[in-house]
Amino acid sequence: MGKNSRLRWIRLSAALLALLMVWGCAGMTERRTPQEWLSLSYSGLAALDEFSFAGSLTMGMNEGVMNKPQTFEGKVVDHHQLTLQAEGQHALYGNPADVLARLNRGNDGVAINREGQGDGEFPAEDIIWLQIKGKPEETTERWRQHLRDGLAELNGIGMSAASRETTALREQTLLKAKEELEGMLATLNATSVYQLGIHRKKLLPLKMMENTEFNYKRNGVPMHETRSTSIRFQHF
Numbered sequence: 001m002g003k004n005s006r007l008r009w010i011r012l013s014a015a016l017l018a019l020l021m022v023w024g025c026a027g028m029t030e031r032r033t034p035q036e037w038l039s040l041s042y043s044g045l046a047a048l049d050e051f052s053f054a055g056s057l058t059m060g061m062n063e064g065v066m067n068k069p070q071t072f073e074g075k076v077v078d079h080h081q082l083t084l085q086a087e088g089q090h091a092l093y094g095n096p097a098d099v100l101a102r103l104n105r106g107n108d109g110v111a112i113n114r115e116g117q118g119d120g121e122f123p124a125e126d127i128i129w130l131q132i133k134g135k136p137e138e139t140t141e142r143w144r145q146h147l148r149d150g151l152a153e154l155n156g157i158g159m160s161a162a163s164r165e166t167t168a169l170r171e172q173t174l175l176k177a178k179e180e181l182e183g184m185l186a187t188l189n190a191t192s193v194y195q196l197g198i199h200r201k202k203l204l205p206l207k208m209m210e211n212t213e214f215n216y217k218r219n220g221v222p223m224h225e226t227r228s229t230s231i232r233f234q235h236f
Contacts (some may be wrong), residue, residue, distance in 0.1 A: 034110035034130055041198045041205045042100040045233070048204075050077040053096055055231035062224050096208060096231050103194065108133040113195065127197045127206060134192035143190045143214070151181055180218075187217040207232050 032040075045051065054073040060066040072086035072093050082095045113129040151174075190212060197207040207230070214225040 034112050037112075037128060037130055037198055038100075038107075038110055038132065038196070039104055040203045041196065042097070042104040044202070044204045045097050045100060046079065049079065050075065052076070052234045053231050054234060055093075055229060057093070058228045060226045066226075096205075096233070099194075099208070099210075100196075100205065102138075103132050103134065106135060106138070108135045122199065122206065126200055128200055130194075130196045130198065132194040132196060134194070136189065136191050139192045139212070140188055140190040143212075144185045144188060147181060147185065151178060184216045184218055184223075189215045205233050 052073070052075040054071070056069040056071045058066050058069045070087040072084065074082055074084040074086075074093070074095070076082050076095055076097065079097075080095070084093060086093055110130055110132050113131045154174075192210060192212040194211075195207075195209040196205055198204070199206055209231070210227070210229040212227040214223075214227070216223050
């Protein structure tokens, strides 16, 4: 074999090796299970010293007119310290990393959403979309506790601001509200479904959308509420 032939053979071998490496990486990507994608995206986000996010929340009732979207933005530093600016009640929002941690610990199913699209900043081929179902029992119990905590917080604020003359009346009103709330919570069923967009190479979440549905009875009348949240992660 001549010198030129050997050089051509070396170049061809290098090209084939590079192609095999690309195919191997692509194959590894496709072999990841949906749960592995979720775990990797959560681990990547949890490893960041800081990140910021922005989003909006909309709530509706009985298939009627949706409330005006409330916007919020936040920043997490030192992994856990959260600062938040929001319209409305801050208690409705939190650290999205905690949501991913909870879903990573346990869920009611994770699947790849083949219909996912790009988000404007990144093309569709750079993003893999997951659909994640929260555990219904856990979701329901978490919202029961959240609503109880909200009423208790409202009670504390009201009692500190109330005069002696209005304290008795306010206590009666809050007692009635608590009884009504407990009646609703006894019939509550809450389900949550999440859409999570993950960058295929960075293994970091880009966008998370949540849709939660609440079904309960109020004074014997069936009620249906929805909560839709959209969060975009920023400044990695």
